[in-house]
Amino acid sequence: MEIKFFDTKEKKKTVFKPIDLKEIKLYVCGPTVYDRAHIGNARPAVVFDVLFRFLRYNFGKNCVTYVRNFTDIDDKINKQSMDTGRSIKSITDETIKWYKQDMLQLNVLEPSKSPRATEFVGAMIKQISILINNKNAYQDDTGHVLFSTRSFPDYGLLSHRKLDEMNFGSRVAVSDNKRDPLDFILWKPSDEKTPGWDSPWGRGRPGWHIECSAMIHELLGESFDIHGGGIDLVFPHHENEIAQSCCSYPKGGFANIWMHNGFLQIEGEKMAKSSGNFFTVQDLIQMGVNGEVIRMVLMLTHYRQPLDWTRQRVSDASKVLNKWRLLCAGKRASKSPASSVLAALADDLNTPKAFAELHELASAGNYSELLSSAQFLGLMEQDLNEALPTIQLSDFETKKIKSLLRKRFEAKKVKDFVTADQIRKKIERVGIILQDKSDKTEWSLSPNFNRKKMKDL
RNA sequence: GGCCUGAUGGCAGAGUGGUGAUGCACCGGAUUGCAAAUCCGUUUACAGCGGUUCGAUUCCGCUUCAGGCCUCCA
Structure with a gap:
């Protein structure tokens, strides 16, 4: 090459x-x-x-x-x-x-x-x-x-x-x-x-x-x-x-x-301590921006171009990473990164092009190369399960949710959708995501999960 | 004042002398009791003006705008 x-x-x-x-x-x-x-x-x-x-x-x-x-x-x-x-x-x-x-x-x-x-x-x-x-x-x-x-x-x-x-x-x-x-x-x-x-x-x-x-x-x-x-x-x-x-x-x-x-700008303005549009890596992490997301934002623009740091791009990057994580969950990384990704990097470290190739791999269903290529770029390296919210629910809380879901299931059975939707809304307010499958309802904690609101259930 | 870089669709962002990446958003459709997720599809661009060329977003010139350096700076 x-x-x-x-x-x-x-x-x-x-x-x-x-x-x-x-x-x-x-x-x-x-x-x-x-x-x-x-x-x-x-x-x-x-x-x-x-x-x-x-x-x-x-x-x-x-x-x-x-x-x-x-x-x-x-x-x-x-x-x-x-x-x-x-x-x-x-x-x-x-x-x-x-x-x-x-x-x-x-x-x-x-x-x-x-x-x-x-x-x-x-x-x-x-x-x-x-x-x-x-x-x-x-x-x-x-x-x-x-x-x-x-x-x-x-x-x-x-x-x-x-x-x-x-x-x-x-x-x-x-x-x-x-x-x-x-x-x-x-x-x-x-x-x-x-x-x-x-x-x-x-x-x-x-x-x-x-x-x-x-x-x-x-x-x-x-x-x-x-x-x-x-x-x-x-x-x-x-x-x-x-x-x-x-x-x-x-x-x-x-x-x-x-x-x-190239240099970095913040929301279109020159980064300067004096104008206050300035923050440290640690500030971002304290604000809840994952280090991996920071890394991705920094790679989303070609290295020689000026990079504008915006909230929009932080949220874009984190959305994409979440999507890829779900796609790659449980998959094994291929031995080497995709040749298309390597070719992009061989051309003056074209990381934005590399990300385009990663998207191609994702839509082609080539998850093992997607994973290994992302890892090659320093992303998605930690255990996929560890990246998900680590909050543990108590047995009591779990039982409560399960009993509500059972009620909802019964309501759905008799086509009482009003009750079913009320229960859905109630649970979602706590920050729990419900996904209806043909025979069951799966649930998971969203990043907005709020334990205090569990009392309302 | 001198030197340098850039100007791509709603946003972000690659690339190319002729089949118009990619992501997000939007819209349409499939699926779904609903929702979410997923899938399929459509639309939208190359700052302006000249030049070279059969043909330029891509090459050259000028203009405008933006940014950087000339002082510590990643």
């Missing part, structure tokens, strides 16, 4: 050719850990989880190395620590724990490696030293180390910008310590209150971009297959990563393919 991915740098779909079939290497920029993961954080996690699953299927479970970092050095974290008096370690440890729990709810697989920036400061210092030696970086007299952007001729190839067209300084004052407005910080000094590490340039901390370059070099080497992240990272973060890495390790090719997921 030919696999194609859209490469941000080439601006077109390109055939995926692994560097080494024995180890496919994937790196994705993970979260900065200072707060609960919001729904926008969840999108890349799910998108690249689909990619991870797909690569593992195609090239072998043990032949894919997926690295997703935790950024635990950041001025937002520092600020929170100052504001709350909590230690940085306690903040980042807790946030990482939350993140892992949340991603588990979304059925996102653990990456092969989840390095933390703080574990790689030594590697960053080493790389910065190389850059200074290579004359790609310089130290100013205030303890900053800056990357000399114009020393890298290919700067701008990823984000398709020309250096001279960039209107730097128009919105942000250019610091005096930069020799060129395009230069960016590799290392900055820390005061007493701010976390810092000893370095050849004094006590300080790394700039944001260098961590990914250093971790990639340590964990994946000089060349790797796919680098992913949110579209907002293309410039400057990924552009800067390329510059740093290619200048410090010029023999390597860094990332072969760049994949970026």
Whole structure:
């Protein structure tokens, strides 16, 4: 099967050719850990989880190395620590724990490696030293180390910008310590209150971009297959990563393919903390939105498109999942997912197309492939029975319902439909669904089941 | 100001140079005492204006609108 991915740098779909079939290497920029993961954080996690699953299927479970970092050095974290008096370690440890729990709810697989920036400061210092030696970086007299952007001729190839067209300084004052407005910080000094590490340039901390370059070099080497992240990272973060890495390790090719997921909107509005249309994965789960439903909504739109998060889509997704669950109940999953679904994913992870194929499988009655394909996408994995409401009725309550149903059955027998319908309404008000079959009436608890109303029966 | 992306039926959302996905909703029908579920079927689209072509929703140009990036951001 030919696999194609859209490469941000080439601006077109390109055939995926692994560097080494024995180890496919994937790196994705993970979260900065200072707060609960919001729904926008969840999108890349799910998108690249689909990619991870797909690569593992195609090239072998043990032949894919997926690295997703935790950024635990950041001025937002520092600020929170100052504001709350909590230690940085306690903040980042807790946030990482939350993140892992949340991603588990979304059925996102653990990456092969989840390095933390703080574990790689030594590697960053080493790389910065190389850059200074290579004359790609310089130290100013205030303890900053800056990357000399114009020393890298290919700067701008990823984000398709020309250096001279960039209107730097128009919105942000250019610091005096930069020799060129395009230069960016590799290392900055820390005061007493701010976390810092000893370095050849004094006590300080790394700039944001260098961590990914250093971790990639340590964990994946000089060349790797796919680098992913949110579209907002293309410039400057990924552009800067390329510059740093290619200048410090010029023999390597860094990332072969760049994949970026689109942004998320809420009910048609830009997601922003300031405007209040913002929620975390945990908020959604507390509201009763199943993690599986969240995952499905995130896959319902192609990963490169903007995704509008609406109540409508949440309810659509949950309706479809319920339907599929009923269809697949008691069925065994086929050994491999449907080839139509795999083909959709092979075409730049076309998950909406994959769902269309799932619908085809459902209407064709091919439930075992429907189940295995859904599971391949990270859905319908838990025991089908466990997903249904787990409320247990007492014997007394069960007897009560059964006796009412018997009364109704007798009424129906003598064609007393008025009584039969009264009993139906009464039972349905409690949140119990009745289904008349030719010889009996089946009943089940709906999601709206209200135990308190059982008294009224 | 610079750069970039997108505009598909009531809604969501793929895709394609010529047989108009898929889901939800709607409508009609089957089934049902009723209801639910299920099944069958119908209808509705490619922002606008030009160009290329035998033929464009699909390629090119312009216009309009929307969004993003250029500052921390997934």
